[in-house]
Amino acid sequence: MKPVNFDYARPKDVAGAIALIGDESRTVKVMAGGQSLGPMLNMRLVQPDLVVDITGIGELKAVTDQGDRIVVGACVTHADFEDLRVPDVTHGALPSVASGIAYRAVRNRGTIGGSLTHADPSADWISILSAIGASVTVEGPAGSRTMSVEDYMLGALEADLRPGEILVSVSIPKLGKGARWGYYKSCRKTGEFAHAIGAFLHDPERGASRAVIGATESKPIVVAAATAFIGDGRGDKPAKGFDANATAKLLEASGMVDQIDRQTHVVALRRAIERAYPA
Template sequence: MKPVNFDYARPKDVAGVISLIGDESRVVKILAGGQSLGPMLNMRLVQPDLVVDITGIEELRQVEDRADEVGIGGCVTHSDIEDLRVADVTRGALPKVAAGIAYRAVRNRGTIGGSITHADPSADWISILSAIGATVTLRGPDGVRSLAVEDYMLGALEADLRLGELLVSVNVPKLGPAARWGYYKSCRKTGEFAHAIGAFLIDPDRDVCRAVFGATESKPLVVSEAGDLIGRTGERDLAQGFDSRRADELIRDNGMNDPIDRQIHVAALRRALEQSGTV
């Protein structure tokens, strides 16, 4: 259970990282909090020649308050969000979800950028950030580009990173005062990876209504115009308007064949809706 003997670098800025990770002749891995990469290194599932630690970069440990969103640096941790060291603009959604990720000792090092780049389908950030409508900013040798979180994840453990690119920030929109959200994950044991995730957001002021089926074994299924599916915006009890048959059809059409699996996913979304009734 010891990693292979790799080289280590800790650049002081993003440019320093880009110059190291663009080298195709060897296996280079970016290390942030290391809470997913660490176990994989210990088990020698990953055997890099060089590990580039990005946690020394001040820019990635900062939060930028913009007009209608906040830019959260890639190395901000789950605990930073849980403890409100990062000001919340999501009416409690991100702090609540952060508090349910793995265990406190993991949250103290695990990072938001690392989690979505690792692209484990069962992880929490990918689902809730897709529901909220967050974007990521990537920087590489050819400049900067932005993607919706759900487009950044290509499939299980695969993020849309070009050679030499890294995630620098996760941009979270500021939700309106009437926004409601829900998040439910089905786990057999606290802190383990979820078997199913349901997440949704209704933000009438910004005319946004999104639903997400997460933990699908691939990228989350995002319904970006979910008004009919999850119940009308004006209703207090959203779960009443939930069209579970339609939800079931939706995920079946997207390749979820196992009926039990579908039922757990539909139930997860319903519970997410029920939860918002009391918000």
């Protein structure tokens, strides 16, 4: 259970990191908090020649307010959200979801950028950030690119990173006054990877109504107009209008063949919507 004898570098800025990552003569792995990469290194599933530790880069641990959104550095941790060291602009959505990621000792080191780049379908950030409508910015030798969170994840364990690129920041929109959100994950044991995730956002001020079904076998399914599932979202109990059949059909069309699996995901989304409109 000891990693291979890798070389180690801790660059002081993003440019230094990009220069190291671009070295094609060696197997290079970027490490942030290392809470997913650490176990894989210990088990020698990952055997890099060089580990580039990006947690010494101050810029990646900063949060800036840009008016209608906050931009959070890739190395900001789950606990930073949970403890509100990152200001909450989502009516409690991100702090609440962050507090349910793995265990506290993991949250103290695990990072938002590491989680998104590791691209585990069962991880929390990819689903809730897709619902919120967040975007990410990557930087590389050819400059920077910005894309939506759901586009950043290509599939299981694959993020849209070209050679030499790293994720530098996540941009989180400030939700409107009347915005409502709900999140539900199905786990048999606290802290384990979810079997199904439902995430829901209705933000009339920004004209956003999004539903996300996560913890599939690939990237989450994002429905950009969740009105398809819950009608117009008005009335006393919008969750009553939840269309389980339409959701199940969507899942089936996406290749989820197992009926129990489908049902678990349908229920996760329904419960997420119910949580957005508590009785």
